[in-house]
Structure formats: structure tokens, C-alpha cells
Amino acid sequence: MQLFDDLEDFGEFEDFVSGDVRDPYTELARLRREEPVQKIEIPGIPGEEGKPIVMVYRYEEAQQLLRDNETFSSAIIIQAFGDVFGKHVMLGMDEPEHGRHRNLVAKAFSQKALSRWEDTLVSAAGNALIDRFADRGHAELTKEFTFPYPTLIIAGLLGLPQEDFAQFQRWSISMLAFTVNPERGREASEALAEYLRPILEARRAEPRDDLISGLAAAEIDGEKLSDEEIFSFLRLLLPAGVETTYRAFGNLLYGLLTHPDQLEAVRIDRSLISQAIEEAVRWEPPLSMITRVATRDTELGGVHIPAGSSVMPVLGSANREERRFADPEEFNIFRPARAHIGFGYGVHVCLGMHLARMEMRVALNLLLDRLPNLRLDPSVGDVYIRGQVFRSPTSLPVVFDVAGT
Ligand code: HEM
Numbered sequence: 001m002q003l004f005d006d007l008e009d010f011g012e013f014e015d016f017v018s019g020d021v022r023d024p025y026t027e028l029a030r031l032r033r034e035e036p037v038q039k040i041e042i043p044g045i046p047g048e049e050g051k052p053i054v055m056v057y058r059y060e061e062a063q064q065l066l067r068d069n070e071t072f073s074s075a076i077i078i079q080a081f082g083d084v085f086g087k088h089v090m091l092g093m094d095e096p097e098h099g100r101h102r103n104l105v106a107k108a109f110s111q112k113a114l115s116r117w118e119d120t121l122v123s124a125a126g127n128a129l130i131d132r133f134a135d136r137g138h139a140e141l142t143k144e145f146t147f148p149y150p151t152l153i154i155a156g157l158l159g160l161p162q163e164d165f166a167q168f169q170r171w172s173i174s175m176l177a178f179t180v181n182p183e184r185g186r187e188a189s190e191a192l193a194e195y196l197r198p199i200l201e202a203r204r205a206e207p208r209d210d211l212i213s214g215l216a217a218a219e220i221d222g223e224k225l226s227d228e229e230i231f232s233f234l235r236l237l238l239p240a241g242v243e244t245t246y247r248a249f250g251n252l253l254y255g256l257l258t259h260p261d262q263l264e265a266v267r268i269d270r271s272l273i274s275q276a277i278e279e280a281v282r283w284e285p286p287l288s289m290i291t292r293v294a295t296r297d298t299e300l301g302g303v304h305i306p307a308g309s310s311v312m313p314v315l316g317s318a319n320r321e322e323r324r325f326a327d328p329e330e331f332n333i334f335r336p337a338r339a340h341i342g343f344g345y346g347v348h349v350c351l352g353m354h355l356a357r358m359e360m361r362v363a364l365n366l367l368l369d370r371l372p373n374l375r376l377d378p379s380v381g382d383v384y385i386r387g388q389v390f391r392s393p394t395s396l397p398v399v400f401d402v403a404g405t
Helices: 007-018 025-034 059-067 075-085 097-109 111-115 117-131 141-146 148-158 162-176 182-205 211-217 227-257 260-268 270-283 353-370
Strands: 037-040 053-056 138-140 292-294 298-300 303-305 310-313 397-399
Touching: 037 303, 053 059, 059 298, 059 310, 075 182, 075 227, 075 292, 097 111, 097 211, 097 227, 111 117, 111 353, 117 141, 117 148, 117 353, 138 141, 141 148, 141 227, 141 353, 148 162, 148 211, 148 227, 148 353, 162 182, 162 227, 182 211, 182 227, 211 227, 227 260, 227 270, 227 353, 260 270, 260 353, 270 353
Parallel strands: 053 310
Antiparallel strands: 037 053, 138 397, 292 310, 298 303
16 A cells, blocks of 8 residues: 555544544543543553553643653653664653753754854745745645645755655654554655765765754764654654654644734734743644653552553643633733743653744744734635644645735
């Protein structure tokens, strides 16, 4: 079965990964009230008896478990996804290995290091995409903007040649869709490493001003990243940097387009963009749950958790904790600022959050500047956010005035 062989299969991929769950939140609110730490026994898996899955719905316990990264290990991520990301993926490492690895790559993702990409790469990518539809008066923003945009940026950060972008995007889709088609995911993962190998060698020999050269040169106390570690990191950047950002930006646009008063406020006063971004990631985190494994018998919120249990903080639920956020189900960019955990929390907190915020800020500014009177297309009904683990809008059909007509 050749799934996702072409970008046209984008819709199919969406159906598989997201599922058609429209409103998980009513049930999540009930679970927060009645069973904030929920143990789900899974009978019948040989060797796994007594190892439940534990879902964590409230902010406080989610934060507590993410802080305690000794009791709640990330190793489970390598067990689940090592085949496609490689065995050296930082998302699945524990301390001290994780800290060493993260320090080596962190410099490239600091706000300061990223600022130089803003005009050259990020704005240029946004403008190039908008050029394709600005004269048309209508667009479908998930296909035409939110999905290709972060891919162009990651490819640009890596310094990959323009002509390889389409291939790069196909591999991204296959890797992202690993859970529904493992074989294809693995093939894409290997193909990507083979493709990157000569590029890494070339950058080692002759460094350029790009992320791969930076990773090849990064050194702490005489230690460098191995080739395998670099490939694992680069492979992680696709799902971590593309999937989440395109979904988060879709959710932000959906929130604003369905609340025209808030969209208008942002259009007039662009300093509101930062809080609009935070509110969107609080309200609809694109990645609704993450996972850990208990390394020893422990307890959370009064519930006993046996060693070996999978423990899943539900970010989408914690971010709607009523004891922390008033009217949590509302999208309200004017709510008082309060930290959320849509970017995770603790040692694995999103490495790319400054990049994601910058990408969304730049893109929203460009769309508002270049597409006057931007609004949802009233002739297309029933646009909504869907998904269980990954959440984003089904589509974003918009209309706008064409400048100069
Ligand atoms: C709005 C967009 C994004 C959201 C909501 C998001 C969310 C997250 C979350 C929840 C985690 C923690 C996972 C865990 O603890 O198991 C994470 C980790 C990570 N994210 Fe993001 N992410 C976004 C964008 C990005 C971008 C643009 C990049 C890079 C280009 C990126 C790179 C990473 C990496 C490398 C990690 C692993 C960090 C570590 O293990 O120390 N993310 N992200």
C-alpha cells in the first residue's frame, strides 16, 4: 500500500493522524473533576500485566510529573518511535545524556540566534507563499500556507537546496505518518539520513552559515555530536518543527477568524500578537498529550502508579484547568497572562518554542498586511478543529479583498 506518496495525499494523512474527534473537551472537563489521575488497566498484553496507562488531566499533577524526570522517564519515546527517529533522539533521552545533548544544540535555537533568520528566511518563506494566492481573493490556508510554511523554514534552516524541498516534504509526511504506515515511515527515515549524509560531510569540510554546520561544529568540553546523533536530531526536527507549528498556526488563525472582534483588535494593534499566540497554544495545544514511563512504584494525586506504567500528561486538559484559567473553554486573547504547558514543561520543554513563536508572529503580520479584510469564506460551512492527539482545523477557507482593485 503506497500511502502518502504525493502531497495530494495530505488529506488522507490528516484523516489517519487526527481522527474526527471534534470536542474532546467536555469529557476532559468531567475527567478533571471526577478522575484527575485515571488508571486504565489493559488486560491481556503478555508480560505487561499490572502496567496500566495513567492519564493525567489536571495542571498541577501534569506539572509535578514533568518536573520529576527521574521517576517519569522519557525513554518510552525511544521504545515507541526509535525506529523512525533513531535511537539517539533527544526527546527520548534522560539526564545526564539529555542535558549534554540539549546543550549542544540549544545555542542554535536561542532567540538571539534565531533573530537573524527572521527577514532572510522566515519572512521570505511567508511572502513567497502569499504571492501565490494574494491576487485571487480566496485561499485555503491549511494547504496553501500553514503546512508548507514551516517545512520551507526547516529546510531553509538546514541549508537544503531549493530544488529538494518537494522531496523533503514528502519524507516529512511519510515520517509524520509513521504510526499509520510504519514501513513507509522507516523507509523515509533511512532515505532522509542517506540524503543528509553527504551534506553533513560537505559542511564538516566547508562550514556554511546554516544549522547543519552549527551542529557539526558544536562542542562542549571537547565533546561533539556523532553523525548518528546529528541525523536523529535532524529527523526529529521534521515532526517536532513542522507538524506542531502548522497545527498551532492553524489553531491561532481559526481562533481569530471565528472571533472577528479579536482579529480586528490584533489587526489594529500588532503588539497583541504575542498574547494571541500564547492564548492559541493554551486553548488548543496542537499536541494534546505527551508520554513518560514510571521508573519505580510511585504515587500521583493519591493514585498508586506501578513501575513500568505509561504516564500521559494531557496538555490540552491541563491548559483548560478551571482553577487556573477563568472561562477556560473560551478563546480570549485578553485573558490575564498565565503560564500554560502547551510547549511542555521541565527539561524537555520545547526547544523550538522561540522559533515557533517567531514563525507565527511573522506569518500573522504578513497575512494581515497583505490580505485586507481577511475572513472565513462564508460560503464554506462547518470548519472546525478536530483531532485527539494532534489537533488543528480541517481546513481554513478564507476570502479577502485584492489590493488595488
Ligand atoms: C507551536 C509549535 C510547537 C509546539 C506546541 C511544540 C510542543 C512541544 C512539546 C509539548 C514538547 C515536549 C515533549 C515532551 O516533553 O515529551 C516539545 C519538545 C520539542 N520541540 Fe517543540 N513544539 C513546537 C514547535 C517546535 C519547533 C518549531 C521546533 C524546532 C524546529 C521544535 C522542536 C522541539 C524539540 C527538539 C523538542 C525536544 C526537546 C527535548 O527533548 O529536550 N518544536 N515541543
